[in-house]
Amino acid sequence: MAEHEAAVHAHHPPTGFIRKYIFSVDHKIIGIQYYFLAIFSVIVGMTMSVLMRLQLGWPGQQFGFLKWIFPNAAADGTISPELYLSLVTMHGTIMVFFVLTTAPQGGFGNYFLPIQIGAADMAFPVLNMLSFWTTFLALVAMIGAIFVETGVVGPIGGWTGYAPLSALGEASGQKGQTEGVVLWIISIALFCIASLLGALNFITTMLNMRTKGMSLTRLPLSCWGWFTTAVLALLSFPVLLAGGVLLLLDHVAGTSFFIPANLYVNDKLITEHGGGSPIMWQHLFWFFGHPEVYIAILPGMGATSHILATFARKPIFGYRAMVYAIFAIGLLGFFVWGHHMFISGMDPRTGMMFSLITLTIGVPSAIKTFNWLGTLWGARIRFTTAMLFSIGFVSLFVSGGVTGMFLGQTSLDLQLHDTYFVVGHFHMIMGVAAIFGMFAGTYYWFPKMFGKMMAEGVGKLHFWLTFIGVNAIFIPMHIMGIVGAPRRYAFHWNEVTGEGFEYLKGIVPVTKFVSYAAFFTAAVQILFFINLAWSLYKGKKAAVNPWEATSLEWTIPSPPPHDNFGGHEPTVYHGPYEYSVPGAKTDFVMQTDPTGAKAGG
């Protein structure tokens, strides 16, 4: 974390006093802080995934450098099953909470929502700062969870932390379910508080602080994405907070909300607990967990819509339909959490309802996809890096979403649950698609955030290699899942010792291929980080409006001054996507341009 603070300092070298850049209340600085927190987390999470792929591709093999990374946990240079599980857990938790939730919403949302609606700051600047620092504390606690357990690098319960094992603690006699879990729960609880305070701030800002003329139908779609995300966060995080409090009580106070009687763990009968129900934890977790999926993807959708329209030089196809579809996805997202629990022992009749509503989500998603395609149709597309990543987002959204239709059906889910099919599906849609949204946002908004252009050539190379890489990783995973490879297993078939599942012998080459693809893709990301760092210092100076876009952030200098619009409030006369308006002088009409209205008329 030291590096991320240092990075923040580095961008603003001369006036480095703490109030202004560390405990800043300026939404732009806080946005950048969130962004770098996410970058730090993504490096940690990605390293863990590389180690996991190392184990899966070559199970049980000795690697000298592992001794150096994990002197305790991997003293013999191999990754033990417990270590592997803890890597899975920490990879999942860090990626979901501190990257997918933090960067698009806390980072870009914080930076650009106030600017795009024409406000000088968020509604509650101090609360904004507190949300960031609570998130930071949560990250510290999560990183702490890596170090407190012996023999592993954190809890081993997966990012869902399923009870009863996560609730039992010492009593389970299981490595990796003790203090690490406590820190993990505390971290999640802190993150919940930070997120719901942030969400409240977003909603208030968006509803109350729009500038003159910025009616609801003139908001950029990115704002709608952040707004819907904030609504979801506001209503789903408190439930996880409640669940987290109960799990913490189970873990430290000896209660048994989630622990049934007569539990038999590690050849030992648990006598001191009883009366609870692990399904209740699953319900409380997934009540949050499914909206969380949309919390990760909706800002990406908003940013993608925004960027597609900009570089297609066309108005977005069906603005209202896009807004309604975002809301429909957000609303339906609350009704479907049970599709994560089809085989948990939940009431099968509720399963049917969950299945039906899950399939219904396909409708608004399809509306969005077809509207994106409609926007691209017949357009004079400018293939910048941001545009490429946005198109990549649409592609991944389709290929990840279609497999979601498979998993949403109870009968198919019985077969595919907890296999690599699920891993492939959610990485495609929630992992990579959301990350593509973030990349698109980075390439698009970097000039505004830091006043420098990113290198386009390297960016395009980065896009193509990443796009090929992620498809090479996750499409084979679907096939592995259909074959029946279970997830969260440290290995499927060990060629050297002949251990594992005989029937999975055949997928060993596929596993190795996926591992190679993962190393390749991870290595390609170095291009991005180099591009980011290089552009920060040596990048070409950015003009006010390098992309010839119309929304409000492109009317002010890059980077924007402290109060965004220099004390006066802009007035908005147009919708956000006035591209190629017949009769206008340029092929774009700024939202603040009063003359363009006449020309357009």
Next chain:
Amino acid sequence: MEHRVKETKFFNMTLLLLAGLAVLAALWDAGTSQFRGGTDDLFFVLAALLVALLFATPPILFGIRSGWFHEKFVIDDEPASSEAHAAAEAREADSHGGKNSLFIFVWIALLALTGLEVFLGYVQLRKDLMLTILMGASIIKAALIVAYFMHLRFERMSLVLTIVPATVVCLCLMLILFPDGFRLLHLR
């Protein structure tokens, strides 16, 4: 034009009728089954209420558009000018005595409902009946607190529509936990 107004009226009336029928079906099922351990009944009731809500949505939206709710529920509408604003403020200042007595009345109502609840506990009512009445009374109490003590009654309808439905829907969603709870006992 007149034709269309008539059509809309007819449409809304039909939908309201259907919504009413769905509510009646829910009530009928609730009455006959008395929720004796059957998750089917719980589900039927919930589904019927949801259908009723769906049917009732277009008429309600129509009502909002035509300003029906506005007249009925919004007391403190926006004053047209600063003079009107000043006048309204003066009116408000005058009516404070009246408002305070309203609050005291609400407080007494809350105490009375609490007293009723405690009394039910004293006479040890049947458990299912007790639960129903307690929850009903609690919801009324919560509504009173939200409407009067928290001044939601005196806010704009749009704020009410922003806050209340989202919270209520999310809370009602958690009812889906109960079928599992009922089943769990039989799974042991």
Next chain:
Amino acid sequence: MSEAGVESYAGASEWDGGALPYKVGHKKLGMWLFIMSDSLTFGALLFAYSYARIASVEWPKPFPFFPSIVFSSVMTLCLLSSSLTMVMAVSAAKRRDKRTARKWIFATMFFGAAFVVLHLIEWGHLIGDGLMAFELPEEWLKMWPGASPLFGATFFGITGLHMFHVFSGLCYLGVIALFIKRFDEEHVEVSGLYWHFVDLVWMFVFPLIYLLSIKPS
């Protein structure tokens, strides 16, 4: 949307920007949103409690009508009265009568503190009986064989979190009352919203936890 760009209806309604669409300030809207969120936290806890109770073979009913229920009714009375005094404080603040508002806030804090103290006394009695978060007293198990140990967990968990909210509310009101010169009427109103919400939660905790666990006579 290119047609919409032609019409320039800036400022036609409050929803078109440059105005507060609900005629409600940031703080008040923010507090309402926080209340939505917090009500879901308590909602989830109460649903978890109901779930545990439904799924248990036996649930202890340890509160005799006298003294337990009467005692907790007095606590309810305290909280309801504190809500009334808070309403009075808010209307005093709206009249810009800060002195009176401060008096009413102190009255609210008195009732709130009384609630906390009474609640702690009750906790003390129950803990004295041997009720812990993780186990029931021996006698209770004799009276209700096979009773779920979750009684203590849910009781202390939910009332504890509620008491924490009351306590934070007391601190919040204390700050508002002490520095009332610096705060305007919106601050007082927003703190009032929070306080009423705490009261509202108790309106569900009281019947669900106490009244449904009255000891049969």
